[in-house]
Amino acid sequence: MLFNFAIFCKFVSWKKYLQRLVVLELKFFESPHFANTFSVMRHFMKTKILSIILIIFTKLLFSQSNVPSDYKKIPDSLYNKTKLYKFIVPKENYSYWKVVNKESQLPETLIYQTGSLKNLIDAILQEDGFFYECEPSGCFSYIVAYKKEIPEYFKTETELQNFIGEIDNLPEALLLARTYDFWFDRKQIIGGAYKIDSKYVYLYLSKFSSCPVNKESFIIKINRKNKEIKYQSNGVYYKSNDCYTS
Numbered sequence: 001m002l003f004n005f006a007i008f009c010k011f012v013s014w015k016k017y018l019q020r021l022v023v024l025e026l027k028f029f030e031s032p033h034f035a036n037t038f039s040v041m042r043h044f045m046k047t048k049i050l051s052i053i054l055i056i057f058t059k060l061l062f063s064q065s066n067v068p069s070d071y072k073k074i075p076d077s078l079y080n081k082t083k084l085y086k087f088i089v090p091k092e093n094y095s096y097w098k099v100v101n102k103e104s105q106l107p108e109t110l111i112y113q114t115g116s117l118k119n120l121i122d123a124i125l126q127e128d129g130f131f132y133e134c135e136p137s138g139c140f141s142y143i144v145a146y147k148k149e150i151p152e153y154f155k156t157e158t159e160l161q162n163f164i165g166e167i168d169n170l171p172e173a174l175l176l177a178r179t180y181d182f183w184f185d186r187k188q189i190i191g192g193a194y195k196i197d198s199k200y201v202y203l204y205l206s207k208f209s210s211c212p213v214n215k216e217s218f219i220i221k222i223n224r225k226n227k228e229i230k231y232q233s234n235g236v237y238y239k240s241n242d243c244y245t246s
Contacts, residue, residue, distance in 0.1 A: 091165025
């Protein structure tokens with residue numbers, strides 16, 4: 001289990017602060033005006049402080065639980081999906097390929113491109129793609145790739161998986177996981193950790209629900225050669241009564 005010493009120190013600091021508050025409150029209730037109720041209030045305050053400490057301790061340390069020590073935190077720099085395409089090593093050899101994002105009635109946006117544009121037939125603007133987001137207006141991405149002068153289009157999550165081919169690195173693994181609606185949590189390692197060996201990529205990722213807001217941790221294993229993905233729930237680690245509908 002990963003242990004964050006800074007978080008532990010923060011918990012100790014909070015505990016000392018709350019203890020000082022209790023001492024002040026107890027002194028107040030020891031005054032003559034509250035002499036008859038002191039024993040009752042002292043019991044109440046002890047129960048109160050223990051409950052508060054338990055809540056804080058649970059929240060601070062839960063993010064450290066259930067993650068083996070050989071896992072690393074996924075770098076925050078990989079959180080924006082548009083920054084990951086440059087790490088793709090395509091399954092096929094292409095002389096040129098690009099990733100395009102399209103939002104509603106707005107002009108398409110070039111996310112990433114690599115290779116030579118020489119003697120290529122212009123690509124046709126696509127009306128659908130993978131990673132449909134940007135509610136309520138809606139946006140999506142797609143890939144245009146050239147082996148020779150004629151373009152190929154990759155517009156679905158399955159086609160993106162085929163374009164990537166074998167998993168060469170962590171960014172490719174994250175893009176693959178995203179096609180199954182997983183993503184990582186930048187703040188809680190129980191929803192954002194990884195390790196890689198020669199055959200598999202192992203991930204702790206999250207699924208986010210917006211109404212009500214909650215985050216569920218998943219343990220994921222990806223076969224680097226055939227992209228087979230296995231996963232199981234590791235439990236909900238964050239709940240809120242908030243509701244976001246757009």
